[in-house]
Amino acid sequence: MDKLIEKFKALSDETRLRIINLFIKSGQNLCVCELMDALKIPQYAVSKALTILKNADLLTYEKEGTWVYYQLNRAVQENKSIFTFLRNFLTDKPFLEDEERLNQRLLLRENNRCVVGIIPEEDLVKLIKEKIRG
Template sequence: MERYERIFKVLSDDKRLKVFTLLLKMGKEYYVCEIADALEESHYNISKYLNELKREGLVKEKRIGRGVLYSVKEAEDEFMKYLHNAILSIPDTLLSRNMELLKLRVSLRQENKCVIGVNDPRWLEIAKEVK
């Protein structure tokens, strides 16, 4: 049962569950810094969460230049397919702000460069408009 126990454990933390749910609902690839800004968390913690999710086979990574793109790994068995569906059933309303922020954050991409997060005045300006 260890695999299943570990999968539930990695999803049992608010922050990690939000990271995974966001990636699953948005369905594309995102940089660590974009996810961090969308969830209004520190970059190093988001990096830790993504690594924990990767360790359990929930997400995959792809290095692009200096950045790393993360996305949900395709479900390879029945358990994981149902788990994805369960998490997709979580109401969007619980993450609407973060999904909105992520879309905005991605729209700032310039030749695959990240506009750095919390301290960047441009980003703060944009983020405060989103309820």
């Protein structure tokens, strides 16, 4: 019962709920820089939220060189029900805007991996426009 309470406490924060939404809707493994750009929040806020979600067994991670990719922890049976429930209710405008920014950011991936890292927003917009054009 304590683990279930911990999961719902982890989901009681707006930033963490927005992050979980991006994992649920994208179905992707995501790195911190991609989440930063999608949510337009600083690295420390994303990292803190990811740690709480990971400690609640909602996320897992894997390292690839200097990159760390997080993903939904579907190994825990109760998570599957939680993720299904959230998928149906996280449909407000802010969640949709986050999803759109993430989808644009994911266009910059190569071989389904982040290669850009953290960059200023104006440079990010230019890179996305170039990728869309050509």
